[in-house]
Amino acid sequence: MADISANFLGIKSPNPYWLASAPPTDKKINVLRAFEAGWGGVVWKTLGSQVKNVSSRYSAVNFNGARVMGFNNIELISDRPLDINLKEIKEVLKEFPDRAMIVSLMADNDKQSWHELIKKVEDTGAHGFELNFGCPHGMTERGMGAAVGQDPEIAKMVVEWVMEAAHIPVITKLTPNVHSVVPTGKAVVQAGTNALSLINTIQSVTGIDLDTFVPNPYVAGKSVFGGYCGPAVKPIALKFLATISQNEITNKVPISGIGGISTWKDAVEFMLLGASNVQVCTAAMKHGFRIIEDLCEGLNNYMDEKGFKTIYDFIGRSVPTLTHWEDLDINYHHVANINQNKCIHCGLCYIACEDTSHQSISITKGNPYNTYAIKEEECVGCNLCQLMCPVTDCITMVEHRVAPEYLNWKDFQAQGLPLNDH
Amino acid sequence: MAIQNNRLSEKDYAENFSDIHPPFENKEAALVEANRCIFCYDAPCTKSCPTSINIPKFIKQITTDNIKGSAHTIFISNIFGGGCSRVCPVEKLCEGACVYNLLHEQPIEIAKLQRWSTQPAIENKWKLFERKMHTPSGKGGKVAIVGAGPAGLSCAHVLSREGIDVTVFEKESKGGGLMTYGIAAYKVTPKFCQDEVDFIISLGGIEIKYDHSLGKDVTLADLQKNYNAVYLGMGVGLANQLNIPGEELEGVEDAISFIYDIRSKGYPNVSVGEKVVVIGMGMTAIDAATQAKRLGAKEVTMVYRRSEAEKNCTQVELDIAMLDGCKIQWLAAPVAIAGENARPDDPVGRGKVTALICDVMKLGAPDFSGKPAPIKTGETITIECDMVIKATGQSPFMELVEQNGLENNKGKIVVKEKAITNIKGVFAGGDAVNGGKEVVDAVQAGKDGAAAILQFLSRQDA
Numbered sequence: 001m002a003d004i005s006a007n008f009l010g011i012k013s014p015n016p017y018w019l020a021s022a023p024p025t026d027k028k029i030n031v032l033r034a035f036e037a038g039w040g041g042v043v044w045k046t047l048g049s050q051v052k053n054v055s056s057r058y059s060a061v062n063f064n065g066a067r068v069m070g071f072n073n074i075e076l077i078s079d080r081p082l083d084i085n086l087k088e089i090k091e092v093l094k095e096f097p098d099r100a101m102i103v104s105l106m107a108d109n110d111k112q113s114w115h116e117l118i119k120k121v122e123d124t125g126a127h128g129f130e131l132n133f134g135c136p137h138g139m140t141e142r143g144m145g146a147a148v149g150q151d152p153e154i155a156k157m158v159v160e161w162v163m164e165a166a167h168i169p170v171i172t173k174l175t176p177n178v179h180s181v182v183p184t185g186k187a188v189v190q191a192g193t194n195a196l197s198l199i200n201t202i203q204s205v206t207g208i209d210l211d212t213f214v215p216n217p218y219v220a221g222k223s224v225f226g227g228y229c230g231p232a233v234k235p236i237a238l239k240f241l242a243t244i245s246q247n248e249i250t251n252k253v254p255i256s257g258i259g260g261i262s263t264w265k266d267a268v269e270f271m272l273l274g275a276s277n278v279q280v281c282t283a284a285m286k287h288g289f290r291i292i293e294d295l296c297e298g299l300n301n302y303m304d305e306k307g308f309k310t311i312y313d314f315i316g317r318s319v320p321t322l323t324h325w326e327d328l329d330i331n332y333h334h335v336a337n338i339n340q341n342k343c344i345h346c347g348l349c350y351i352a353c354e355d356t357s358h359q360s361i362s363i364t365k366g367n368p369y370n371t372y373a374i375k376e377e378e379c380v381g382c383n384l385c386q387l388m389c390p391v392t393d394c395i396t397m398v399e400h401r402v403a404p405e406y407l408n409w410k411d412f413q414a415q416g417l418p419l420n421d422h
Numbered sequence: 423m424a425i426q427n428n429r430l431s432e433k434d435y436a437e438n439f440s441d442i443h444p445p446f447e448n449k450e451a452a453l454v455e456a457n458r459c460i461f462c463y464d465a466p467c468t469k470s471c472p473t474s475i476n477i478p479k480f481i482k483q484i485t486t487d488n489i490k491g492s493a494h495t496i497f498i499s500n501i502f503g504g505g506c507s508r509v510c511p512v513e514k515l516c517e518g519a520c521v522y523n524l525l526h527e528q529p530i531e532i533a534k535l536q537r538w539s540t541q542p543a544i545e546n547k548w549k550l551f552e553r554k555m556h557t558p559s560g561k562g563g564k565v566a567i568v569g570a571g572p573a574g575l576s577c578a579h580v581l582s583r584e585g586i587d588v589t590v591f592e593k594e595s596k597g598g599g600l601m602t603y604g605i606a607a608y609k610v611t612p613k614f615c616q617d618e619v620d621f622i623i624s625l626g627g628i629e630i631k632y633d634h635s636l637g638k639d640v641t642l643a644d645l646q647k648n649y650n651a652v653y654l655g656m657g658v659g660l661a662n663q664l665n666i667p668g669e670e671l672e673g674v675e676d677a678i679s680f681i682y683d684i685r686s687k688g689y690p691n692v693s694v695g696e697k698v699v700v701i702g703m704g705m706t707a708i709d710a711a712t713q714a715k716r717l718g719a720k721e722v723t724m725v726y727r728r729s730e731a732e733k734n735c736t737q738v739e740l741d742i743a744m745l746d747g748c749k750i751q752w753l754a755a756p757v758a759i760a761g762e763n764a765r766p767d768d769p770v771g772r773g774k775v776t777a778l779i780c781d782v783m784k785l786g787a788p789d790f791s792g793k794p795a796p797i798k799t800g801e802t803i804t805i806e807c808d809m810v811i812k813a814t815g816q817s818p819f820m821e822l823v824e825q826n827g828l829e830n831n832k833g834k835i836v837v838k839e840k841a842i843t844n845i846k847g848v849f850a851g852g853d854a855v856n857g858g859k860e861v862v863d864a865v866q867a868g869k870d871g872a873a874a875i876l877q878f879l880s881r882q883d884a
Contacts, residue, residue: 065457065485344521347463368466368519390460391525 002303003310004296006040006277008254009169009194011127013040013100013277015296016311017267020258020279021045021104021130021173024289026078028088032095037289038296041100043279044089046077046132048106048117049144053079059206059216061232070232071282072206074217074224076138077106082120089124101125102171106132109143111161118165128168130256131159131193133184134175134200136227146200149175152187159191171256174198174240176233181240185250196244197256197279199237201227230282234260238273245274245319262291264298271311272318326409334397335379336360336386338372342394345369349385349395357384376400380422425673425774425809427693429718435689438716442608442742443508445537452538456484459530462521467532470519472866473500477516481535493543494550496536501579502572502865504544505601505618507536508610510862511705513738544614544621553627554585563879566591566649568636571599572861573655573852575622576868577875582627584876589649590628593635597623599657600853601861603682606709608716612685642826646847650882651875654828654835654843654850655868658816658858664701668759673775677702677710677813684713695809697721699778700748701756702813704734705860708743710811715746722748723805727755727783727796754780754803755796759810778805816858823854841867841874849874 006016018041019025019034026045034042053076061070078085093101103126107113118129132139133149140147148154155172162170172188174181176199185196203225208215215223237259244250257275261267262283270278283291299311308314338349338361350372353361360378364371374385386395430438446452459481467477476495483492496503512518512533520529543550563586567574570592578588596602597619601610623630634640636656645652661676663669673695683692694717700710703726715722724743726733729752733740744750758779764771769779782801789795818833829836829844834857841849851867853859 065453344524345462345466346460346521347465348460351463363464365464368469370464 002300002308004299004303006311008100008256008277009128009171011041011100011102011169012098014038014098015040015292015299016271016277017041017292017295018043018100018102018256018277018279019284019289020281021102021132022281022285023075024281024284027080027085028092031088031092034284034289034292035092035096035099038292039099039289040277041102043102043104043130044085044126046104046106046135047082047085047121048077048113048132049108049139049142051076051079051138054219056217056219059226060230061206068230068282068286070204070206070228071230071285072204072217072226072228073201074137074219074226077104077132077135086120086124089121089126093125100127102128102130104130104132104173105162106135106139106144109148109158111164114158114161115165118162122167126168128171128194129162129166130171130173130197131162132173132200133158133188134173134177134198136175136177136201136203137224146175146177149173149184149200150178152183155184156187156191159188159193163192169194171195171197173200173258174244175200176202176236176240176259180243182243182247182250185244186247189250189253193253195254195256195276196250197258198244199233199240199259201229202233202236204228229260230286231260231262234266234269238269241270241275242273242319242322245316246322264295264302267295267299268302268314269318271315273322274316274319276311276315328408329406330409330412331402331405331407332399333402334381334399335376336374336381336383337396337398338374338385339394339396340371340373342391343372344391344394345371346390347372348388348390352384352388357382361385425693425695428690429694430690432690434718439607439689439713441611442606443534443537445541446534452484452535455531456481456535458522460521466519466521467516467530470515471499472515472860472862473506473869474866475499475503475516475536477532477536480539481530481532484535484539489539489542490548490550492539493548496540497543497550500862500865501576501622502601502618502861503536504540504621505572505598505610505615506862506865507533507540508614509601509605509860511736511739511860513736515862544617547621547624549624551579551583551625553582553625556585563587563651564589564649565651565653565875566645567653567655568645569599569654569656569852569854570594570597570619570630570632571655571657571852572601572864573657573854573868573871574599574653575619575628576865577653577655577851577871578628578868579622579625580869580872581875582625584872586627586876586879588628590630591634591636591640591645592630592632593638593656595632597630597632599864603685604678604706604709605681605685605861606713607684607689608712609709637822637825642848646845650847651878652848653841653868653871653875654848654854655852655864655871656819656822657853657864658818660817661706661812662815662817664756664812664814666756666758668761668770668775671759671761671770671775671810672773673808674759674810674812677706677811678816680710680811681706681713684717689717692717694719695775695807697807698723698809698811699805699807700724700811700813701778702726702734702815703728703740704813704815705736705739706816707811707813708735708739710813711743711748712746714809714811715748719809722746723751723807724748725751725754725756725778725780725805727753728793729753729785732785732793751780751803751805753783753785753796754805755783755798756780757802760804775808775810776806778807778810779803780805816853818854818857839874840870842878847878849878 063069135145139145257270480495761771762773783796785794820833852864
């Protein structure tokens with residue numbers, strides 16, 4: 001059995017799964033249930049400024065009959081009294097001392113407010129802070145949340161205030177509503193944050209009611225941009241994470257990965273790109289806390305199969321494999337191969353290639369089943385057919401190197417080799 | 423033993439004749455199934471449909487909440503798409519070709535999805551088609567069609583869409599042909615058949631003259647004189663004669679008349695024997711056997727001269743009969759029907775049927791049909807019964823066809839290019855040409871007929 005426990009800035013948890021700062025972590029009753037189910041830690045829903053919520057608050061994007069491919073919210077930070085939150089945090093810490101208790105913070109935009117808030121929360125015995133510089137709605141209009149995270153100078157200033165007062169580790173949570181998360185990441189690391197977490201939600205319009213013409217979620221005939229999350233945002237989150245892992249200033253601090261993590265496989269991917277642990281929200285909001293069982297069991301079995309003893313054996317392992325386009329090997333080539341014994345003659349590879357790619361698949365009409373074959377000399381190895389094929393391992397990509405040696409774009413150009421020759 | 427009606431309670435009749443393939447109960451169920459479809463290109467299901475319905479497209483349209491579009495996709499290829507979703511032997515057509523079969527998974531429930539899209543269209547008479555204001559030549563045209571069955575109405579619908587005025591002459595008092603009169607009631611209800619015909623003619627431009635029989639109430643010569651073209655889609659008649667002794671005994675019935683009675687008289691009014699033998703193993707034989715059982719017959723035996731491998735019905739149909747408790751007597755060829763008072767010197771006797779006598783057969787080399795020929799073993803068996811239902815294929819309207827000078831093959835009208843008869847301006851299709859196939863085949867024949875007529879009319883105009 002592999003050891004899946006995690007140690008994030010000295011904060012220990014039996015597994016690397018924290019529940020992200022959100023409705024699932026906004027009160028004792030939820031958090032106790034989460035810990036009973038087995039979650040490694042929580043980031044308590046953001047405390048700080050005074051707010052008032054609206055109804056409704058959520059909307060979703062479904063895909064081909066599956067619900068909640070993407071999820072969207074316009075809820076604000078905690079709207080419960082601060083004293084009750086603090087009391088409950090203390091009580092949970094007493095019942096589950098082995099779990100990570102991080103508290104998300106978003107104070108009004110002045111030093112004194114931050115210092116007062118930090119003092120009060122530290123008194124609960126919480127293990128760390130997460131600074132909410134990412135909330136994309138409601139708070140930004142008041143100069144908080146993403147408004148802080150989008151401006152490296154302001155973010156740096158706030159982190160400096162926080163670091164003056166904090167005695168426990170500080171994680172700064174970054175907004176993805178920027179062209180790059182690196183400038184703010186660098187600024188807050190230089191300001192002293194102990195760790196980073198990303199991503200927060202992405203501003204979105206999830207859909208429009210075709211009868212009322214009002215986008216969702218619906219609030220009295222109007223809507224606003226919400227924060228998008230769930231499986232749909234995972235690829236974007238992984239990209240942002242990778243840029244933080246690649247930058248030599250931001251990669252000096254641990255990273256807590258967030259963004260559409262629903263399964264142990266998603267979690268492993270985040271860790272491979274440099275996350276020291278992961279935070280989950282939408283998947284739990286869809287299925288409840290019970291998903292922690294497979295998150296742990298799947299991770300454990302994977303690590304056993306790979307021979308990883310601890311999660312630190314593979315964290316960051318994929319970061320060096322993400323390179324620059326001009327460093328890719330132009331002499332690498334592979335072509336598709338259709339296993340005729342597995343083919344079910346659906347024609348999806350053919351029509352994708354014929355209409356939208358390189359016309360590299362031949363069709364031999366049959367009744368009712370056509371036969372499809374790859375025209376190897378035409379195939380550019382784009383993967384499209386393999387991606388569209390509904391049968392596992394029916395289409396495989398077979399390596400056919402152009403030449404044995406590595407040749408990148410810069411060398412290719414330097415040698416004056418032919419361009420636009422396909 | 424006796425043949426009698428009213429064997430069951432109202433509740434039993436209702437239960438026995440309820441929909442054998444119930445529809446999806448809700449949208450979610452339909453969506454789950456529709457989303458399973460992988461949207462094949464040049465799809466095997468479409469290629470296996472005689473009317474070439476673009477099945478992946480209509481299923482995709484269910485998933486995009488475009489049910490009107492979905493219904494249109496079905497009806498543009500098959501105006502009987504609603505009825506076909508209930509009666510087609512899909513296991514040997516679209517669903518049988520579904521690529522999921524190759525993964526050893528359940529094929530997409532195409533018929534059920536087709537029903538999902540067509541049902542609201544028929545119930546609410548969605549206006550999915552518009553007639554062209556003018557015929558292709560702009561000169562107008564009138565076409566007479568004989569038979570308001572699948573072939574005739576399919577032909578009529580295509581022609582009317584093209585702006586041609588169509589008059590349909592139907593010998594019965596209702597439209598739909600065998601859909602209305604010749605198929606098991608647990609597959610399509612009389613009300614559904616009526617709704618389907620109403621939906622088809624809601625397009626406009628199609629007038630059905632009921633109780634008009636060709637050769638009696640109207641002649642082919644009249645039609646040729648009064649219309650620009652004539653389409654013959656009158657189907658086939660009663661079941662083939664067995665040509666064995668005892669066929670005239672009381673209790674020997676024709677499967678088509680038996681089913682016709684069930685469909686037109688109401689279940690309690692249809693008499694059925696206590697021990698029934700059905701001769702044949704096609705779809706009509708199954709429909710007769712299962713419905714005899716469902717009307718309250720204690721014992722139903724199906725008799726077929728070849729073995730299970732050569733049966734004409736699909737396995738799904740045979741399973742229905744077997745689940746209904748019908749017995750199957752393979753390799754038995756009827757040689758005589760015995761009646762009351764049968765004696766060694768008068769083996770047939772007279773009056774009411776008491777037994778069917780069959781030769782026990784074995785299979786030999788393939789005959790002209792390509793199937794192994796049944797050969798007598800010399801043994802016979804006697805099956806006690808009080809009712810014999812004949813379902814060994816139907817006879818074409820030989821006399822009618824001959825009298826009108828139509829070139830034919832044993833009564834089946836001979837056509838070239840799918841629909842053109844030997845008489846100029848007279849076209850034919852459906853069972854009257856093929857001798858009796860599926861509803862869906864007749865629908866396609868009607869489309870082929872319409873295409874040939876449109877071409878003919880455009881040449882006339884030129």
